[in-house]
Structure formats: structure tokens, C-alpha cells
Amino acid sequence: MAVRKTRVPMPEQGSAERIGNFNEVPLGYTAEMAQEEAGRCLQCKNPPCIEGCPVAVQIPQFIAAIKEGDFRRAIRTIKETNNLPAVCGRVCPQEEQCEVRCVLRKKGEPIAIGRLERFAADWEAAEGLAEIEKTGPDKARKVAVIGSGPAGLTVAGDLAKKGYRVTVFEALHAAGGVLVYGIPEFRLPKAIVEREVDYVRKLGAEVLTNVVVGYTLTIDDLKEQGYDAIFLGTGAGLPRFMGIPGENLNGVYSANEFLTRTNLMKSYLFPEYDTPIKCGRRVAVVGGGNVAMDAVRCALRLGAEEAYIVYRRSDEEMPARREEIEHAKEEGVRFRLLTNPKRILGDEKGWVSGMECLQMELGEPDASGRRRPVPIEGSEFVLEVDTVVMALGTRPNPVLPRQIQGLELRSWGGIIADEETGRTSAPGIWAGGDSVTGSATVILAMGAGKKAAADMDRYLRGK
Amino acid sequence: MYEIIEKRTLNPTIKLFVVKAPLVARRAEPGQFVMVRIHEKGERIPLTIADYNPGAGTVTIVVQEVGKTTALLGAMEPGDSLPDFLGPLGVPAELPTGGRVMCVGGGVGVAPVYPKAKAMFERGVEVISVIGARTAELLILEEEMRAVSRKLYVTTDDGSKGHHGFVTDIVDRLLREEGSYDEVIAVGPLVMMQAVARVTKPHGVKTWVSLNPIMVDGTGMCGACRVTVGGKTRFCCVDGPMFDGHEVDFEEAIRRARMYQEEETLAREQCRCGGEGYGG
Ligand SMILES: Cc1cc2nc3c(=O)[nH]c(=O)nc-3n(C[C@H](O)[C@H](O)[C@H](O)COP(=O)(O)OP(=O)(O)OC[C@H]3O[C@@H](n4cnc5c(N)ncnc54)[C@H](O)[C@@H]3O)c2cc1C
Ligand SMILES: Cc1cc2nc3c(=O)[nH]c(=O)nc-3n(C[C@H](O)[C@H](O)[C@H](O)COP(=O)(O)OP(=O)(O)OC[C@H]3O[C@@H](n4cnc5c(N)ncnc54)[C@H](O)[C@@H]3O)c2cc1C
Ligand code: SF4
Ligand code: SF4
Ligand code: FES
Numbered sequence: 213m214a215v216r217k218t219r220v221p222m223p224e225q226g227s228a229e230r231i232g233n234f235n236e237v238p239l240g241y242t243a244e245m246a247q248e249e250a251g252r253c254l255q256c257k258n259p260p261c262i263e264g265c266p267v268a269v270q271i272p273q274f275i276a277a278i279k280e281g282d283f284r285r286a287i288r289t290i291k292e293t294n295n296l297p298a299v300c301g302r303v304c305p306q307e308e309q310c311e312v313r314c315v316l317r318k319k320g321e322p323i324a325i326g327r328l329e330r331f332a333a334d335w336e337a338a339e340g341l342a343e344i345e346k347t348g349p350d351k352a353r354k355v356a357v358i359g360s361g362p363a364g365l366t367v368a369g370d371l372a373k374k375g376y377r378v379t380v381f382e383a384l385h386a387a388g389g390v391l392v393y394g395i396p397e398f399r400l401p402k403a404i405v406e407r408e409v410d411y412v413r414k415l416g417a418e419v420l421t422n423v424v425v426g427y428t429l430t431i432d433d434l435k436e437q438g439y440d441a442i443f444l445g446t447g448a449g450l451p452r453f454m455g456i457p458g459e460n461l462n463g464v465y466s467a468n469e470f471l472t473r474t475n476l477m478k479s480y481l482f483p484e485y486d487t488p489i490k491c492g493r494r495v496a497v498v499g500g501g502n503v504a505m506d507a508v509r510c511a512l513r514l515g516a517e518e519a520y521i522v523y524r525r526s527d528e529e530m531p532a533r534r535e536e537i538e539h540a541k542e543e544g545v546r547f548r549l550l551t552n553p554k555r556i557l558g559d560e561k562g563w564v565s566g567m568e569c570l571q572m573e574l575g576e577p578d579a580s581g582r583r584r585p586v587p588i589e590g591s592e593f594v595l596e597v598d599t600v601v602m603a604l605g606t607r608p609n610p611v612l613p614r615q616i617q618g619l620e621l622r623s624w625g626g627i628i629a630d631e632e633t634g635r636t637s638a639p640g641i642w643a644g645g646d647s648v649t650g651s652a653t654v655i656l657a658m659g660a661g662k663k664a665a666a667d668m669d670r671y672l673r674g675k
Numbered sequence: 676m677y678e679i680i681e682k683r684t685l686n687p688t689i690k691l692f693v694v695k696a697p698l699v700a701r702r703a704e705p706g707q708f709v710m711v712r713i714h715e716k717g718e719r720i721p722l723t724i725a726d727y728n729p730g731a732g733t734v735t736i737v738v739q740e741v742g743k744t745t746a747l748l749g750a751m752e753p754g755d756s757l758p759d760f761l762g763p764l765g766v767p768a769e770l771p772t773g774g775r776v777m778c779v780g781g782g783v784g785v786a787p788v789y790p791k792a793k794a795m796f797e798r799g800v801e802v803i804s805v806i807g808a809r810t811a812e813l814l815i816l817e818e819e820m821r822a823v824s825r826k827l828y829v830t831t832d833d834g835s836k837g838h839h840g841f842v843t844d845i846v847d848r849l850l851r852e853e854g855s856y857d858e859v860i861a862v863g864p865l866v867m868m869q870a871v872a873r874v875t876k877p878h879g880v881k882t883w884v885s886l887n888p889i890m891v892d893g894t895g896m897c898g899a900c901r902v903t904v905g906g907k908t909r910f911c912c913v914d915g916p917m918f919d920g921h922e923v924d925f926e927e928a929i930r931r932a933r934m935y936q937e938e939e940t941l942a943r944e945q946c947r948c949g950g951e952g953y954g955g
Pocket of ligand 4: 254256259261272315
């Protein structure tokens with residue numbers, strides 16, 4: 213059989229069907245498909261793909277195992293370095309991480325590394341054999357992890373494997389961070405997140421929900437309770453608004469609120485679930501990132517007849533993953549590019565009745581290297597919408613960091629931490645993930661967690 | 676799980692619960708609140724910490740049945756458990772340690788006023804309290820309030836007890852006749868707090884109100900609770916819930932509180948309940 217140049221396609225729910233439900237869109241490979249795709253890998257001697265993975269998954273090794281049909285070895289290989297493969301296989305921006313480095317990209321399509329990783333993880337879940345592999349003897353030292361997003365879960369998993377007594381403190385009632393409250397069910401089923409959290413629990417870490425550190429317990433309390441090392445994985449959950457008139461009208465949401473109601477509180481199942489959401493018939497989502505795509509695709513599934521992306525730059529600059537933009541387009545989302553809101557209009561009862569926008573054009577490049585959008589004078593027009601979702605990015609929440617003595621922050625609120633070790637300026641405290649970098653990606657948060665866990669281990673052994 | 680230890684019916688729609696929550700009790704201060712979920716498919720609702728006992732590890736909440744969640748909670752009994760009880764949240768009230776302070780509570784708002792009055796009373800502040808309800812049988816915590824006040828005034832809308840009229844009548848009279856109050860603290864329905872702020876403004880008395888917008892997470896992550904204070908957008912859950920009543924945009928707050936009225940009615944259909952709400 214000739215080796216194909218293009219990747220084995222992944223079956224998907226059709227776009228007409230899927231906007232009527234919150235089920236996952238890509239359906240995953242069968243064993244045959246996975247083996248065929250794995251067969252394309254050249255098993256490079258110096259595999260460049262691994263360098264693109266922030267947690268250094270042994271890519272050729274696990275792919276070889278899939279090719280041979282030894283799926284158990286495949287998942288074991290992945291889990292040596294990655295505690296959350298079912299998540300990463302779905303939401304990693306592989307096209308700019310591992311896959312972009314694959315040598316096959318020059319001649320055709322790179323290996324679908326993410327899809328294969330997902331396959332191996334889902335296979336394991338179906339077989340029900342999450343294997344626990346401790347790498348160190350039980351230790352007396354206690355580690356506190358604050359926040360149960362991918363950064364915190366990685367630190368907890370790695371240190372629990374080594375035998376430390378780890379406790380994860382999470383403010384919300386469910387663990388997973390953005391994976392549970394932000395990323396929608398149709399991209400990352402919540403059952404998968406729960407499974408991954410359970411795995412970290414099985415490794416021996418304790419996960420306590422309903423504890424917001426800074427309120428319920430302070431950092432000093434934790435030190436008093438004998439936690440020898442503390443990791444801050446508190447994410448970047450503080451939503452931003454534009455500061456334009458009309459933003460507090462009824463019907464204007466932050467993307468965080470819109471997505472939290474939908475995903476964490478399951479308002480798409482209202483009234484079976486108690487939390488309501490008010491998604492109108494004509495919805496505008498302001499922004500061009502993954503968060504905006506998630507919000508707009510949720511809006512469609514919540515019954516919006518018209519759903520818009522309003523973004524001030526052009527298609528090329530949109531930071532969202534291509535795959536997500538394509539999915540949104542297939543589902544009928546309308547893109548109003550080079551468009552920026554000026555104010556939100558309200559009716560006599562205080563509800564959104566429209567959004568006045570300005571047309572933009574691209575000028576000189578700005579500090580980010582992207583061409584800066586400048587408004588075209590007199591180009592105002594009104595987009596008739598009844599719901600507006602602001603997906604403008606988020607910042608680290610300052611409440612906890614401000615309480616920690618000696619913890620240095622950047623002007624925008626990010627925690628300053630050493631890139632290689634995650635150490636902060638406060639003794640005994642590490643940090644990583646979005647709380648350090650601002651909104652980034654799952655895999656970068658995990659990469660930061662890995663480095664911090666390794667350094668915390670060194671520190672604790674030296675103590 | 677957080678077990679309900681004790682329950683008291685204060686009036687037909689207002690219930691008091693003592694809940695086992697040692698971590699919350701240990702750090703609670705007057706002015707703070709908790710986020711509660713009563714079952715696995717439930718919403719997260721904010722409730723003020725009405726009292727706390729760090730020794731016993733308990734927190735008291737007082738709940739008025741206004742919708743589905745509060746009605747289901749109202750039907751719970753000692754021995755039942757709440758799956759989620761997060762707190763203490765919000766900025767503790769900055770209470771004075773001396774001088775003379777007027778505490779004003781309307782409806783279920785008397786419950787959040789109580790811990791503040793109590794804390795001030797214990798520190799030697801001269802506490803003068805004004806509490807009101809629509810009718811005598813709806814009045815709550817009268818004895819508790821009397822015990823921590825130098826003087827207590829009661830009002831009812833229908834005249835069935837105390838002064839016939841609104842709490843603002845008394846507030847106005849006291850400010851005009853007695854003068855010199857260092858602060859006024861008012862908690863109750865939004866319209867009541869707005870009215871109190873209006874009355875105290877000409878007297879130039881610092882007036883604290885406790886806002887109660889719709890919340891989702893209660894930790895500063897969603898922005899659902901945004902309120903305009905002094906022309907600036909603030910998140911009530913992390914910047915409040917106490918704000919300067921003379922700076923609050925009450926019109927906006929009242930409008931935003933009505934955002935989910937239709938859905939609330941739908942959710943309420945199965946359970947017969949009603950009432951004005953904390954902010955209705
Ligand atoms: C809608 C959306 C879609 C996204 N899509 C993608 C994608 O497709 N691919 C991708 O790679 N990335 C995506 N991202 C980004 C990615 O989710 C984040 O970069 C990643 O989750 C960051 O992980 P973290 O562990 O640093 O923080 P988070 O996931 O934010 O977790 C932080 C946790 O800490 C808790 N916490 C905060 N403060 C406290 C405290 N004081 N006490 C206790 N707990 C606290 C929070 O409640 C939260 O659960 C998306 C983000 C969003 C919002
Ligand atoms: C900081 C804070 C402290 C609070 N403390 C208390 C307290 O100690 N005791 C108490 O009984 N209530 C308190 N509330 C109000 C309480 O959270 C709401 O009554 C509750 O969320 C209603 O839920 P429900 O499902 O029963 O009613 P819903 O069906 O959600 O609402 C029923 C009616 O109440 C109104 N309403 C809904 N949410 C609120 C709200 N947050 N504030 C005012 N009106 C609302 C609706 O507009 C509707 O008219 C507090 C609110 C906040 C923000
Ligand atoms: S974890 Fe992400 S970046 Fe690493 S190999 Fe898997 S999909 Fe690629
Ligand atoms: S670079 Fe591509 S072909 Fe080479 S080992 Fe990695 S996945 Fe296989
Ligand atoms: S309730 Fe979400 S930010 Fe206040």
C-alpha cells in the first residue's frame with residue numbers, strides 16, 4: 213500500500229446537525245484509522261517534533277506503538293511526560309507546536325500527532341485501565357497547589373507521582389480551571405476533564421474544591437499547616453471590558469460569564485439545571501481568539517439565529533486556531549472583520565438593542581508586529597443585535613497575589629517567575645501558567661507546571 | 676458537604692440556618708458572604724453571613740424564599756447537607772470602633788445588618804437601629820437587634836407594628852432631630868437602600884449600603900456582578916458588597932437585577948413560592 217501524503221481525515225458531526233447539540237464535533241479515529249496514520253511517521257532519528265512539545269512527549273515512540281497495535285504501550289509512553297493526554301490531543305494548538313516541526317510538512321501534511329494522542333488516551337479510557345505509576349517512595353513533605361487548571365494539575369500529578377503529599381485548592385465547585393468553565397463541551401467533553409482530574413487523585417493528590425486561597429485560607433495558614441512548598445496556578449481569569457458606553461446594559465456579557473453559565477453551570481440544559489442564560493436571537497461576540505470562537509459557537513447552539521464575530525483586524529491576524537475559525541464558518545457564523553464597537557445601544561428597558569461600530573483599516577505595524585487597525589472616519593454603522601459578548605482577553609486576578617508579601621508582579625498583574633524553574637520572588641512559592649504569562653495555552657501551562665514541579669522536588673530534597 | 680445543624684423559621688418566607696463550615700467560620704467577618712449550591716444541578720447563589728461561631732465551626736445564613744433555589748433551600752432540614760458552601764467572600768465591612776452609628780435593615784436585609792450591629796456594639800459604638808418590614812409577621816430578628824442596639828425603632832408598611840410607614844421616615848427624623856451620626860449602614864431591597872441614601876445625602880452622613888447583584892462565581896472571574904459606583908465599574912463580589920450609597924448608580928443596579936425575570940418564573944413553576952426578594 214502506498215503511503216499517503218495527506219493525513220487520515222477524522223470523522224466529524226455534520227455542521228447542520230451539530231449546531232443543534234453540545235456534543236463533541238470531531239469524533240476521533242478508529243483503531244484502523246489510527247494505525248494507518250501512525251504508519252506515515254518516518255520515525256526520525258532526531259525527531260524535530262518533540263522539540264515543539266512543551267512537555268516533550270516521546271512522539272515517535274508512542275506513534276510506533278500505535279502502528280504496531282500496542283495501544284497500551286502507546287498511552288504509557290505518552291503518560292510518562294503528559295498527565296492530560298485526552299485534553300492535549302483535543303485542544304493543543306498542534307499546528308504551531310509539535311506538528312509544525314514534523315518533517316513531513318515539507319512534502320505534504322504533517323503527522324496528526326494530536327489526533328493520535330487523543331486516540332491513545334480515549335482507548336485507555338474505554339478499556340478502563342488508567343495505570344498508576346509512582347516513581348518515588350512516599351514522602352513526608354507537603355505541597356500546596358493553588359488552582360486546579362492544567363498548570364496546577366500537572367504540578368500535583370508530577371509531585372504526587374514522586375510521593376509527596378499534595379493538596380490542590382480550588383475556588384470553584386469543580387476542578388479543571390478553564391477546562392471546565394471555559395472550553396465548551398463540544399470541544400472538550402467535561403467527562404474527560406473529570407477523568408483526568410480523577411487520575412491525578414489516584415496518583416495520591418487530594419483535590420479540595422470550595423477553597424479560595426486568600427479568603428478561605430491564607431498563604432500564612434498554609435505555611436502554618438506545614439506546606440513546605442506552594443505553587444500558584446491561579447490562571448488569568450479576570451475579564452476585560454472595553455470601557456465603551458452601554459457595556460453595563462442587560463444582555464452584555466463577558467465571555468467568562470457567558471461560557472461559565474453555559475459550560476460549568478450547564479445553562480444549555482436549563483431548566484433541568486437551575487442556572488439560566490439569556491442568549492438572544494442576534495448575538496455579537498467581540499474578539500478574534502479561541503475564546504471568541506467558543507462563545508460564538510455556544511451562542512449558535514443556544515439558539516441564536518444570527519451570530520457575529522466582530523474583530524478589529526483582518527482574517528490573517530485573528531489569533532484563534534484555524535480549525536476553530538473554519539468550524540465557526542461552517543456552522544454559519546458571520547465575520548465582521550476590520551470592525552470595532554464604539555458603543556452599545558439600549559432600549560427603554562435597559563436591554564441591548566444594537567451595537568454601533570466603526571469600520572477600520574490597517575495602518576503601520578504596532579509593538580506586536582501586526583498592522584495596527586485605525587478607524588475610518590465617518591464609517592459608523594449599527595449592527596442590530598440583542599446580545600453582546602466581550603471576548604477581549606483576560607488578566608490575572610490580583611486578589612491573591614496582592615496578599616503575598618514579597619511577591620513581585622508585572623504592571624499588568626502577571627506574577628514574575630523564573631522561566632526555567634517557576635520560582636517567584638517570594639521564598640517557597642512557585643508559579644506557572646496563565647497567572648505568569650497571561651492567557652496562553654493548556655500545553656504551555658503544563659510545560660510551566662512540569663518545570664516548576666521538577667524544581668520544587670529539587671528544593672524539597674535539599675531542605 | 677456542609678451539614679445543616681439547626682433551622683429556625685423567622686417568618687413564613689424567611690428561614691435561618693446554622694451550617695457546619697469550619698473553614699468559613701474561622702475567617703468570617705461582618706459584611707462578607709458565601710456562595711451556596713444546594714444540589715448537583717443547582718445554581719450558585721450568594722448569601723450574607725448573618726452570624727458565625729469559629730469555636731463551633733458554624734456559619735448562620737438567613738434566607739428569604741423568592742425563587743427556585745431559595746425555596747428549595749427553605750425546605751431543607753437539619754441533617755441535610757449542602758454540597759457547596761464557599762467563603763467567606765467579599766471585603767469585610769470597615770466598622771467604626773467608636774461614635775454613633777445608625778443601622779437600617781429592611782426585610783431580609785435585617786439579617787446582614789445584624790452581624791455589623793453586633794460587632795460595633797461589642798466594641799462600644801452607640802448603635803441606633805431602624806428595622807422594617809411590610810407587615811408585623813414578616814419582621815425578623817427583632818430581639819437579636821434590640822440586644823445589640825442602644826435604641827431600636829420598628830416600622831411596618833401597614834402599621835401593624837411600630838411606626839406606620841417606611842424606615843426612611845425614621846432615618847430622616849433621627850437625622851433632623853438628633854443630628855450628628857458618624858455613619859449610616861443600610862441593607863435591604865435596592866429601592867430601600869436608594870431611598871435611605873437620598874435621605875442621608877443632605878445631612879452629609881457617610882452611608883454604606885450592601886449591594887446584591889446577580890452573581891455566578893463570586894470570585895471576580897465573570898463580571899456578572901458589575902455595578903457602577905462613582906462612575907466606575909466595580910465587581911461587587913471582590914470590590915464589595917459594601918459601597919458608598921451616595922456614589923452607587925441604583926437605577927442601573929435595579930435594572931440589572933431584573934435580567935433573568937422570565938427564566939426565574941419558569942424555574943419557579945414547579946415550586947410554589949413568592950416574595951419580594953432581597954433586592955426586589
Ligand atoms: C474559552 C477558552 C478557550 C480556550 N481554548 C484553548 C484551546 O483550544 N487550546 C489551548 O491550548 N488553550 C486554550 N485556552 C487557554 C487555556 O485554557 C489556558 O491557557 C489554561 O487553562 C491555563 O491554565 P492554568 O492552569 O494556568 O489556569 P486556569 O485553567 O485558568 O486555572 C486556574 C484555576 O485556579 C483557580 N483559582 C484562581 N484563584 C484561586 C484562588 N485564590 N484559590 C483557589 N483557586 C483559585 C481558578 O478557579 C481556576 O480553576 C482557552 C481559554 C479559554 C478561556
Ligand atoms: C452579596 C449578596 C448577599 C445576599 N445575601 C442574602 C441573604 O442573606 N439572604 C437572602 O435571602 N438573600 C440574599 N441575597 C440575594 C439572594 O442571593 C437571591 O435572593 C437568590 O439568589 C435568589 O435565588 P432564587 O433562585 O431563589 O430566585 P430567583 O428565581 O433567581 O429570583 C427570584 C426573584 O429575586 C430576584 N433576584 C434574583 N437574584 C437576586 C439577587 N442576587 N438579589 C436580589 N434579587 C434577586 C429576581 O429578580 C426575582 O424577582 C444576597 C445577594 C448578594 C449578591
Ligand atoms: S502534548 Fe500537545 S504539543 Fe505535545 S505532542 Fe501532544 S499534542 Fe503535541
Ligand atoms: S517529525 Fe514527523 S515523521 Fe518525524 S518522528 Fe516526528 S512525527 Fe514522525
Ligand atoms: S460574581 Fe462573577 S465576578 Fe462577581
